Amino acid sequence: MTRSFPENFLFGAATAAYQIEGAAFEDGRTASIWDAFSREPGAVIGAENGDVACDHYHRYPQDVALMKQLGLQTYRFSTSWSRVRPDGGAVNAAGVDFYERLVDELLSADILPWLTLYHWDMPQALQEAGGWTNRDTVDRFLEYAGTMHDALGDRVNVWTTLNEPWCSSFLSYTAGEHAPGHTSIAEGLLASHHLLLAHGKTVQELRGRDASLNLGITLNHTVADPADPQNPADIDAARRVDGQFNRWFLDPIYRGSYPADIVDDIRAVDADAVARFEAAVHDGDLETISQHIDTQGVNYYHGDLVSGTAPVEGPVSAEPETERVRRSPYPSSDDIHAVERALPRTAQNWEVQPEGLTRVLQRVWAEYAEPAGTVLYMTENGAAYDDVVVVEDGETRVHDADRTEFLRLHLGAVLDAAEAGVDVRGYFYWSLFDNFEWAWGYDKRFGIVRVDYDTQERILKDSGREYARIIGDRAL
Template identity: 30%
Template sequence: MEKQFPKGFLWGAAASAPQTEGAALIDGKSPSTWDKWFELEPELFYNGVGPEHTSNTYHMYKEDVHLMKEMSLNSYRTSIAWTRLLPDGETVNPKAVEFYRNYFNEMVANGVEPIINLFHFDMPWWLMEKGGWEARESVDKFAYYAKVAFEQFGDIVKKWATFNEPLVHIECGYMGDAHYPKVHDFKRAIQVAYHTLLAHAKAVEAFKEVGIEDGEIGIILNLSPAYAKSEEEADQAAAFHADLFYIRSFLDTVVKGYFPEELIAILKEHQLTPVVEEGDRQIFEDNTVDFLGVNYYQPLRVQAPLPQEFPAKGVGYFSRYYDWPDKVINPHRGWEIYEQGIYDIAMRVKEDYHNIKWFISENGMGVSEEERFFDENGQVQDDYRIEFVTNHLTKLHQAIEDGSNCFGYHMWTFLDCWSWLNAYKNRYGYYRVDLDDAFKRTAKKSSHWMKELSETNRLVIPD
């Protein structure tokens, strides 16, 4: 069976500056929260591996782009390090400008369209010391950084995104311990969310002011559809609230230009309303996105919450996790594999969000100890990844056939990269990175499979 994708469909991969570049504190770059956190508490990082070198792309970008061309990828998403471009938040670092211009031009020269994101969880330490996203100052600082990036690279890069998965730095940093500053405070998390979304809108405003010819700007959201345990009213209410906090709070705001009324009412009822300023609402209304990036890995399954004290101390007041007994699990990462979710999200964007242009900006399968799957030539035989992508692409193709306005698919990631607190425990790439052999890149079986798919624009499904 064969499934043809639309002409001009983007086939590529995704990554981020802090997870690939390395060169963490050289050539003028200042520390991010990850650099400083590793300095403060290295024992929290898997195998004691921090962000200093990651995948060494800062020094090996030409080789990486050459491999992208060999794979016949026509696009690639990565990010700019705020701390490299504006080490003190104000002064442009000429070495950063040189690096990124060379990197992006190298992509274009090799037929790879760069899609560039501005923030991938890497808050500058100088701004974190002032309160990070809790501080209103962060909004204008981010807008200025965005403007500088657009001015320096807008002649090369036409597709831009403001944030990658803003939910993650909000939830993991202010409702958990997985990101710095490890705060557990729902009200502070709401304020961080508000400033993040306002910073996004102000960056879109800066994009319009700079006026990049043929330019488009969007945002990358992790959208996990919420499925209720049952048809019972309490379970359905749990799914509604999970969707409201995790999806609509972002999607309604960036696509429609306003916060959901139901969310505003809940925040008011629970004394969680963030501090706002006059004129903010107009900024949101005037600066909606041109496209969406959708990161999809797993669904969110929920059920009615247990009784809790008022006011709410977290989203758990409204819904709690449900462990679906029939789930299929990636045993290495512990995440559910559910291809139907990619179709459901596609239809949601079509039906509820003006059928806005969008693409799969991340989808992938992390596997530990991939050396177990070496063949006699030392190549990883990652048939499990090929099966994972095939099954998801099948559902994505169905969504496109049913009218969803999807223009591309990017897998996380092109080559194995450093992952926050987990270093290289789980590998995701089309290419293996050998940390013990000068970061040598070696193609996995999936890279050859994707090369054929990208060249033919056609998914072949075995009978």
Template identity: 45%
Template sequence: MANDASAVFDTLSPAVSKGSPADPFTPPADSSLWRKNFLLGAATASYQIEGAVNEDGRLPSIWDTFSAIPGKVLAGDTGAVACDHYHRWEADVEMLASLGLEGYRLSIAWPRVMDAAGAPNRKGIDFYKRLLNRLKEKGITTFVTLYHWDLPQHLEDRGGWLNRDTAYRFADYADLMSCELAGTVDAWATLNEPWCSAYLGYGNGHHAPGLANDRFATQAMHHLLLAHGLAVPVLRTNDPASQKGIVANIGRGTANSDSAADQRAAHLFEVQHNAWILDPLLKGSYPQDLFELWPGTEPLVLDGDMETISAPLDFLGINYYFRTNVASDGAHGFRDVPLEGVERTQMGWEVYPDGLRDLLIGFKETYHNLPPIYITENGMASDDEVTDGHVEDTQRISFLRRHLAAVDQAIKAGVDIRGYFLWSLMDNFEWAFGYERRFGVVHVDYSTQKRTIKRSAELVEKFLQERKAKA
């Protein structure tokens, strides 16, 4: 099957699954990944790796508050220490550079760089200046996300993303950071995964701040997207040489049967997961099908809001992990119908690389103004262990190989994809799942903070060396 990413890059051979030193990663000779201008990097997020939550003037975030509530995070874990990156950043940059990774996507902790009155916190800002300057010294392309879910708690106390004023406070934050860090950032992303912030944070309560109301979710989403729209012109003014974009997580929905009801359910899944974000950004309107799912939840939209939200982007970041098989719920929505006998990760997510390809090609057909795309997150969690100083993460190697094949197929179908970031550089605090789920290509022993390069990272390094030699 020429159109099957799993067929293009075969799954693990028996030899590899036993930890063979054979190379199961290197792409075929005709892969777009060999292009020297295709950026290959890794990604992290501030709350997931930094720790030091009470140091140098950092204020509490909604995740500090949420993770301290018993039962909200697996095993009662918090991001108080995480990977201690705030103190170990220099060694982490050396590690990143030693792997030959060309790009690094990081986020700034809003509570670390401003006080409650909106004044700069110089110690926090200086941390990011040192980090970004060192990355530039190493020749690493920098993608900086302004908001990766760690809203200052004092803003949540005033309503958080349900309060329209938070969007304006975000624009102030973007103004400060782009003035302070201009010249050290190659690409700014305003938000990471507004779907998660809105739906998991305000719709079902799985994430901070833990509210659960569909009407809250749609209003929070509108204010998140408004914040993005208000920030983009500020970023353009203060740091004109950089790219400006946003990062959206996308989900593939497939129907459990050929029935019209199940096909409609799969469509509604993708409306809720994808069009809810992409339509406002690229069409200037919300998909009306969304309110078939959630009747009566239309957000309050003021004159000019949609024009602000739909300002042109330099790039669109795409995060993809799995697909969801759905059936009609018999009413106006859908229900999950997990498939049996499919490959899954430690998260329980199905490994389905073709979903990434299909969605990317579909977006090109749907949005005629689709900007250049970077895959800003893709990866998987596995229960990795260090054995004799090594980590043989064979499933991750196969996962990455097949998903990169899917990206290559989308490029060959005409989608403008310019780079790919592994999620994640290292194991870290996985939000409501704490430290049990390991997404990194570098293993972290949380008791000692020792980093151990996994086999997947070694193979990515090897490929990059080969590509550089051929350039």
């Protein structure tokens, strides 16, 4: 049965600056936290980095042409703080010029620019002063956001403050998996608050400059289910995962408060960390954080089945096998255990659970976005699979049946949510290109376009061909 998308539904694809641009130290750009972290022993699989990546900095015209060939209506990208304000200081005109040229190229191709200000690549110099644990970083971010609006405010209407602040706080300052690689509960809490404060202040600033802008944030979400719905320990484990992953960011943005049950959970584990966090939340901060947003981006990759009891067969892991010491990203992580279930898995060992996406959209819409008058967009959804590269009739083809099926299933899940009344107005596949996948390095490929990292050749995969067909037909 053919299923059609609403007339106002946008189809796009997403990338991030550090993952694709390369040109890490060209034209005035200085080191970001990922330039530094990727050089630490054991931080990234294969000791790889984003120095060259997809070389998008030099190849953006052909990349935009490829977007147009796919029929993309919109392109979600991030700007590099280290390129625009190296070391967090003075404006770098050459860095700003790159994004002006990129946006002009997109507009000439009739592709809507969807700009994200922060996708995890803070200038390393700011990290050396404390990074997101330092309240002063909020002001530095506001300066950077203002610079970007000065340059692009006449051409870019959609502005996303942050991508996945859960990752840039708890995965980065508590788990040690992402830059800067710290393993502190207190630092994760401080970083989460200062990130949200930077979001709120940026929304205030940009709305004050131009009330017509579409302003928002992108959050990553999971759906946490108890392994045994009758077991109080499993139910509590699911509550804590949901609270620390979803509600920790949703509640302050939409309701002006952090979830009290999660604060209490963390206090029971590390009272000193919570005391530092509470001291960092100044009068007026939560009012600033809970500024109205026009758009919320929803990122979803998989759900979580969790238990309060460790599985007999041992832990389930879907994390990169790097050598660095890590801990759980959840501050209150005691007795939270992932449970394996009979679902398909990606090359990263992530479960494929499209119905979880429908549930996430329904929950975020009903409990948060709809009461606030905020519209939802699927800003990331995708999967890593192993490609099959063949030459057929003299043409290189990339077969990726699993990714093609993943794409169709999750677009169907978005339609299920829309048909149930959720105002979800677009879908961005992650990612347009194979790229530098953070601690995974270049080991996993998410793209609908294959990148040969030796030659920088771009090859449209079967999944990309299918996505182009769906966009053209506006139907599954």
